Amino acid sequence: MSSEESLLEVRDLRVVFTRGGRRINAVNGLSYRLRAGEMLAIIGESGSGKTVGARTLMGLLPPSAEVSGSARFDGTELLGLSERDIRRWRGSEIAMVFQDPARSLNPTMRIGVQITEALREHSDLDRKAARARAVELLRLVHLPAPERRFHEYPHQLSGGMRQRVVIAIALAGDPRLLVADEATTALDVTTQAQIMELLVELQERLGMAIILISHDLGLAASYAQRVVVMYAGRAVEYAPADRLFAGVRMPYTRALLGAIPLLDRPPHGRLPVISGQPPDPAALPDGCPFRPRCDLATDECGEAPPLLEHEPEHWWACWHDAAVPAVPDVASAVNGEEGVRR
Known part of the structure; x- marks a missing residue:
C-alpha cells in the first residue's frame, strides 16, 4: 500500500x-x-x-x-x-469507543443530553436540531424506541444498549x-455479534x-x-x-x-x-x-x-x-x- x-x-x-x-x-x-x-x-x-x-x-x-x-x-x-x-x-x-460502556457514560445525565452535548461540540446545531439529530443517531445504531431512550438514564439500559449509545456519541462528529x-x-x-454487525453496517453505510x-x-x-x-x-x-x-x-x-x-x-x-x-x-x-x-x-x-x-x-x-x-x-x-x- x-x-x-x-x-x-x-x-x-x-x-x-x-x-x-x-x-x-x-x-x-x-x-x-x-x-x-x-x-x-x-x-x-x-x-x-x-x-x-x-x-x-x-x-x-x-x-x-x-x-x-x-x-x-x-x-x-x-x-x-x-x-x-x-x-x-x-x-x-477520529472517534473512539471504549471497552466498558458503563464507564463511558455519565450515570447522572440522561442519554439524550449526552448525545446532544457531543453534537453541539462538533457542529453549530441549535438545541432543537441537536435533539432531532440525537434521536436519528439512536435510530442509526438500532436502539429500540429511540424517542423514549432519549429521556432515559444509562442504568435503565442493558450493556448492549449502552454500547450502542456510546457508538452514537462517537458518530456525532461524523468521523472518518x-x-x-x-x-x-x-x-x-x-x-458481541450484534455490535460487530452494527459496526460493519456503519462502516459500509458511512464509508x-x-x-x-x-x-x-x-x-x-x-x-x-x-x-x-x-x-x-x-x-x-x-x-x-x-x-x-x-x-x-x-x-x-x-x-x-x-x-x-x-x-x-x-x-x-x-x-x-x-x-x-x-x-x-x-x-x-x-x-x-x-x-x-x-x-x-x-x-x-x-x-x-x-x-x-x-x-x-x-x-x-x-x-x-x-x-x-x-x-x-x-x-x-x-x-x-x-x-x-x-
Whole structure:
C-alpha cells in the first residue's frame, strides 16, 4: 500500500512512560497503514501496546509520556499537535469507543443530553436540531424506541444498549475513523455479534474506516480486511486477513492461532496455551522479544528481526521461515457456519 492510498500511516511509533524511576516501553516501534473505508484489526495479548497506540492517535496520553515517530492522518501529522488542534480533530475526524460502556457514560445525565452535548461540540446545531439529530443517531445504531431512550438514564439500559449509545456519541462528529478498543469484550457472545454487525453496517453505510483493537483472532478473521499482530509494543505480522490466516509466518501469530478454542476440537479437553509470560516493557530482552517463548528460537534471534515485506502485502518480523498452513477458515472454525463476513 502506498502512502497515497493511506488514510492513516503510523511509522516507528514509540511511547515511553516513566514510573518509579523505570522507563516503560509501552509502544516500541509500531508501524502500519490503514486505507479509507477499511477495517483493520490490531491483535495481541494484554500489555502488547494496542490501546496505548490508539490513545496516542487521540491525544489521550498523560503529558509525561514521551512520544516519537509519526502518525499521519490524511497527510496531517497528529503527533505534536497543540491541545486546541487535537480537540478539533478528536471526534470530528477520529472517534473512539471504549471497552466498558458503563464507564463511558455519565450515570447522572440522561442519554439524550449526552448525545446532544457531543453534537453541539462538533457542529453549530441549535438545541432543537441537536435533539432531532440525537434521536436519528439512536435510530442509526438500532436502539429500540429511540424517542423514549432519549429521556432515559444509562442504568435503565442493558450493556448492549449502552454500547450502542456510546457508538452514537462517537458518530456525532461524523468521523472518518472509528477506533473500537475492545468494544465487545464486556458483552455476552450474542450481543458481541450484534455490535460487530452494527459496526460493519456503519462502516459500509458511512464509508468510515475502523480500527478494531482486540485479543480475539476470531473477530479479526470474521470482520477485518487487514490484520496487525502486536507483541511487546511492535507489529510482528501484518497482512490482509485472508492471506494471514491462510498461512501465518510469525511464530507468535501461530501460537495465538493454536490457543483459539475451536468448535471442531474435542470437548472438555485442555486448551493449548502459550508458554511463559509476555516480557516486562520496562526490561525488554535483547533480540527478538518473543525469543524466550518461541520453539523456533536460535542464536540468530539474539538480534531483533525487522518487520519486512517478505511477500506482497505480507510483512513479518522473524529470522525463520515459520510458514504454517493455518485453519483454512478460522472464522468458520471459531464461529460455525456464519464464517467470514469480510
